[in-house]
Amino acid sequence: MSVMTRNKRIARNVALYAALTAVLLFMLYPILLILNISLKTYQEYLVSPLSVARGLRFDNYKLVWRDMKVLSRALTTLWTTAAALILNTVISLLAAFPLSRAHFKGSGKVYLYSLASMFFPGSLVATIILLRDALFVYGSPPALILMWGTGSLQLNIFMLYNFIKSLPRDLDDAAFIDGCGYFRYIFTIAMPLMLPIVTTLMLLKTIGCWNDFLSPYIYVLDPDFRTLSTGLYLFMGERATEWNVYAAAIFTVAAPMIALYIFTQRFVISGMVSGALKG
Amino acid sequence: MAGILKKLKTHPVVNPAWAILGVLPAVLAVTLFSLFPAALNLVISFTDYNGVAAGTKFIGFGNYASFFTVINNQVLPAFWTTIKYSLLMVVPLQIISLGAALLVNKGLKGSNLFRAVFFMPSILGAVVICASWKLIFDPLDGPLARYFHIDSAFLGDERFALVYIAVIALWASFGYSMVIYIAGLQNIPRDYYEAAMIDGASPRATFFRITLPLLKPAVTICLWIAISGTLGMADYIMLTTGGGHNTMTIGYYIFTSVIGNTVSQGQSAATAIYFFLFVTAIMLAFNFLMKRRSTEL
Numbered sequence: 001m002s003v004m005t006r007n008k009r010i011a012r013n014v015a016l017y018a019a020l021t022a023v024l025l026f027m028l029y030p031i032l033l034i035l036n037i038s039l040k041t042y043q044e045y046l047v048s049p050l051s052v053a054r055g056l057r058f059d060n061y062k063l064v065w066r067d068m069k070v071l072s073r074a075l076t077t078l079w080t081t082a083a084a085l086i087l088n089t090v091i092s093l094l095a096a097f098p099l100s101r102a103h104f105k106g107s108g109k110v111y112l113y114s115l116a117s118m119f120f121p122g123s124l125v126a127t128i129i130l131l132r133d134a135l136f137v138y139g140s141p142p143a144l145i146l147m148w149g150t151g152s153l154q155l156n157i158f159m160l161y162n163f164i165k166s167l168p169r170d171l172d173d174a175a176f177i178d179g180c181g182y183f184r185y186i187f188t189i190a191m192p193l194m195l196p197i198v199t200t201l202m203l204l205k206t207i208g209c210w211n212d213f214l215s216p217y218i219y220v221l222d223p224d225f226r227t228l229s230t231g232l233y234l235f236m237g238e239r240a241t242e243w244n245v246y247a248a249a250i251f252t253v254a255a256p257m258i259a260l261y262i263f264t265q266r267f268v269i270s271g272m273v274s275g276a277l278k279g
Numbered sequence: 280m281a282g283i284l285k286k287l288k289t290h291p292v293v294n295p296a297w298a299i300l301g302v303l304p305a306v307l308a309v310t311l312f313s314l315f316p317a318a319l320n321l322v323i324s325f326t327d328y329n330g331v332a333a334g335t336k337f338i339g340f341g342n343y344a345s346f347f348t349v350i351n352n353q354v355l356p357a358f359w360t361t362i363k364y365s366l367l368m369v370v371p372l373q374i375i376s377l378g379a380a381l382l383v384n385k386g387l388k389g390s391n392l393f394r395a396v397f398f399m400p401s402i403l404g405a406v407v408i409c410a411s412w413k414l415i416f417d418p419l420d421g422p423l424a425r426y427f428h429i430d431s432a433f434l435g436d437e438r439f440a441l442v443y444i445a446v447i448a449l450w451a452s453f454g455y456s457m458v459i460y461i462a463g464l465q466n467i468p469r470d471y472y473e474a475a476m477i478d479g480a481s482p483r484a485t486f487f488r489i490t491l492p493l494l495k496p497a498v499t500i501c502l503w504i505a506i507s508g509t510l511g512m513a514d515y516i517m518l519t520t521g522g523g524h525n526t527m528t529i530g531y532y533i534f535t536s537v538i539g540n541t542v543s544q545g546q547s548a549a550t551a552i553y554f555f556l557f558v559t560a561i562m563l564a565f566n567f568l569m570k571r572r573s574t575e576l
Binding site: 013016017019020023024026027028029030031033034037045049050090091092094095097098099101103104105107110113114117118120121122123124125126127128129130133146147149150151153154157173176177182183186207210211212213214218229232233236243246247250253254257258260261265268269272273276277 | 292293294295297298299301302304305306308309310311312313314315316317318319320323332379382383385387392393394395396397398399400401402403404405406407408410411412414415417420421422425426450454455458459462500504513514517518533534537538544547548551552554555
């Protein structure tokens with residue numbers, strides 16, 4: 001009997017692995033396809049678009065590097081993202097701590113207000129008016145930094161709020177009684193303890209900014225300050241027929257995120273999903 | 280110490296002024312970037328505003344009335360397309376992601392690799408995803424045309440373009456729901472399955488009597504994400520068909536009308552209000568249904 005069940009189990013596992021591997025290939029196929037095409041010459045692509053590339057030729061990548069202005073756009077992406085990250089993290093940390101500890105009267109209502117604002121209808125018309133006629137930043141990188149820096153603030157406050165609840169209160173009381181300043185406490189004592197969640201939130205924000213092509217497209221009009229994703233979108237129009245070049249452009253933009261994901265997948269997955277699970 | 284502090288209404292050591300000062304930037308940001316645009320949008324929807332404040336007049340419900348007549352008959356079909364897209368996505372997404380979750384959750388060696396790869400599209404941008412899939416759906420040089428000899432215009436097909444977009448979105452988003460389902464599956468106590476096995480329950484009965492009912496919280500979350508996500512979808516349309524071939528959704532319609540200035544901004548604002556009411560009505564109906572179902576169980 002035990003032999004029977006063992007054989008059955010092996011058969012079951014083989015079937016499971018076969019199914020999982022089929023899905024795995026289906027998930028990887030689009031990436032492998034563009035990688036393969038990106039290594040072909042235009043002639044090669046025209047004659048046999050799907051055959052395996054004849055060798056590792058990086059000519060298309062050189063073209064993309066130059067024509068998509070990869071360096072300048074990567075730099076724009078990096079510094080706008082960094083500025084947005086700082087804005088986002090500082091604002092949400094400063095708010096989450098007093099709210100979570102209920103350090104002032106009415107903090108519960110303020111917390112509710114900040115969460116409820118997630119459900120206010122967004123308005124492209126009104127946001128552009130706000131950025132253009134009141135803040136005078138529309139069309140330039142500060143507009144993008146403001147939008148990224150204040151976007152997903154609600155989710156961040158929510159996540160930090162819950163995390164702070166799990167930190168011991170006695171620690172802050174002891175520090176305050178010893179005369180530690182309020183903000184110094186948040187940034188030098190509480191934040192190091194919150195490093196796991198803070199870095200996860202920053203990681204998610206970085207991925208979000210890198211991939212966001214719409215916000216830079218809408219809010220930044222100066223062509224010198226385009227991000228990589230927006231550059232990739234516009235490049236699609238310029239190189240509509242040269243798929244071998246365009247595939248190299250796609251892979252150039254995707255590769256850093258894939259590399260980042262390989263090393264941080266555990267945090268990325270749990271971070272992205274825990275917001276949904278707690279809400 | 281903590282106990283005493285809890286009983287006091289205000290904190291004895293912390294000056295509430297500092298706490299309020301800390302919260303201020305967030306309240307300001309939320310008010311400026313969430314509340315204010317929403318309110319301003321409502322005001323604009325009652326005007327004929329078109330980019331210049333001078334000479335703008337209040338026209339009452341004019342934009343709301345002309346919504347049904349003026350806008351070249353594009354808006355109402357866009358609502359219909361949005362509903363069709365949502366229907367195409369929501370249920371298949373649950374079946375695929377729950378199926379994948381069940382496979383990955385069997386505790387096989389290498390499960391983590393499968394989970395990570397299935398989730399991977401969530402970290403790829405919409406441009407990367409749609410551009411890659413445009414290659415797959417290429418009617419001449421794509422693998423579907425070359426290997427499977429499928430003779431179709433795919434994303435250029437008047438009848439089925441929306442279906443192909445849904446295929447892309449399913450590929451891109453099932454991993455996310457899958458992870459939520461895996462978390463849900465792991466929350467079900469093992470004892471239930473042992474008890475079912477001792478009672479000789481078939482795998483089918485175990486799934487429908489134990490797994491599915493106990494997964495209800497995860498199902499609710501995934502349905503919520505799928506419905507709210509599909510109703511507002513604009514980027515995939517923009518990146519695949521540009522709204523052509525009967526794929527114009529309401530989210531993308533509003534985007535093009537604002538960016539392209541095709542109608543007055545007052546009109547766009549009114550359309551956004553209709554859209555908000557549409558989404559709110561569906562989400563409220565969804566909540567009502569899920570609550571009623573849960574009292575029945």
